[in-house]
Amino acid sequence: MTPDDASTAVPNARRTADDPPGRYVFGIVARATEAPAELYGLDDQPLTTIVEGDIAAVVQPFDVSRRLGTRADLLRHSAVVDAVAGQGPVVPVRFGSVMESDTDVVATLLAPQHDHFRDLLEDLAGKQQFNVRATYVEQMVLAEVVDDNAEIADLRARTRDLPEDAAYAQRVRLGELVSQALDAKRADEGEQLLARLVPHAVAHRVREGGGLEHLLDVALLVAEKDRARFEAAAEELAAELTPRVRVRLLGPLAPYDFVPEG
DSSP, rough: OHHHHHHEEEEEOOOOSOOOEEEEEEEEETTOOOOOTOOOOOOGGGGGEETTTTTTEEEEEEOOSOOOOOHHHHHHHHHHHHHHHHTOOOEEEOOOESSHHHHIIIIIIIIHHHHHHHHHHHHTTTEEEEEEEEEHHHHHHHHHHHHHHHHHHHHHHHHHHOTTTGHHHHHHHHHHHHHHHHHHHHHHHHHHHHHHGGGOHHHHHEOOOOOOEEEEEEEEEGGGHHHHHHHHHHHHHHHHTTHHHHEEEEEEEGGGGOOOOO
């Protein structure tokens, strides 16, 4: 069977002869999944699914000569993938994935990795990703560091009114001590937050963060049956940590952090 025989394009909106021949790929879904009818892709193009066996690719017509990379492109890509995730499990495809034709999508993406994608979709069924981001309120956490560390408090008091050049070495030392104290506080409190959230998730991935305010950025894969308990735990944390820590819950999202890169 050739790729053309094996695949079926199911349009979300009628395609015309004027449509670009290329295809922009958003993600891989189960065969029966349909792209949301009210949703459009980049440049307001209609969404289409291309079926191969038990799986399908969510795509749109796309001019292969068009340049990608704007913030609007990335936001629309994410919006489409997250909306599709609301219909069922999805394996997100990397932003900017463009192929020449429906046949190319089948021959180079769907057919060679059919079983891999099918197994991933089965594993993701009934689960969605949530991101929890916790950040310190800067003035409050710095006040805590000063109150908790006598050496920091002493150095801060001694350098506060000195000219910058006169206390350069002491200010460098003060910055080092504050950074070390914040790292220790972040590690301890981050583990406490994880201990409250992880029991409600199937899997989790701690994401890198930076800046003085960063406390925790974690992606959690949550089963639908546990979603209410997970969201309640996140809300309880946010209430307990206010006002010194801000907790933001994002989701449900497509499982970006729980599929292999490729």
